[in-house]
Amino acid sequence: GAGVSQTPSNKVTEKGKYVELRCDPISGHTALYWYRQSLGQGPEFLIYFQGTGAADDSGLPNDRFFAVRPEGSVSTLKIQRTERGDSAVYLCASSLNGVAGANVLTFGAGSRLTVL
């Protein structure tokens, strides 16, 4: 597609529920990143994929968070047993591979998660 698409744009859930957030990257972009951004903070790295594999998942805060990218395109971020502290905007970004394209992230609009 023309840009990075994220759904849903807004999600309100109750504490303890399971949530899935979806990201559809730019066609042809091999790398896909997940960040989360709390109010007044910069984007906080969670995980990134090269193709289907997680190349760096050092930012996932605990084992309630999991992400997949089974076909190397769309990715899903999964959060189990949500807590109020998980409330944030979850950002997805994608980039081309290679020296010139690496790290040049194109961001989506984000999914705003509110845990009541």
Added chain:
Amino acid sequence: AQSVSQHNHHVILSEAASLELGCNYSYGGTVNLFWYVQYPGQHLQLLLKYFSGDPLVKGIKGFEAEFIKSKFSFNLRKPSVQWSDTAEYFCAVNPRSYNTDKLIFGTGTRLQVFP
């Protein structure tokens, strides 16, 4: 702890004033450096980047940034700001020496420009 620091949290300027936003990082070795901007109601977009070569890089909309390796800094500048520059600005670093492509972002600087 390793980090990216943006010392100015909120900057208020009048149109035509000059701008300098500070960014310092604490990663050793080779780094790729970025400034991203988020205009009101829009998503993050790249303003400029530094990978190698000339340490003074120029980006969109008249912005530039200077990489000073000895100071671990990558400050953003613009000689004359416009009302349309009102936005949040984020510095980001990719610590290439750590064998990862992740970007580490600073906490951001909110810039307000008044006519």
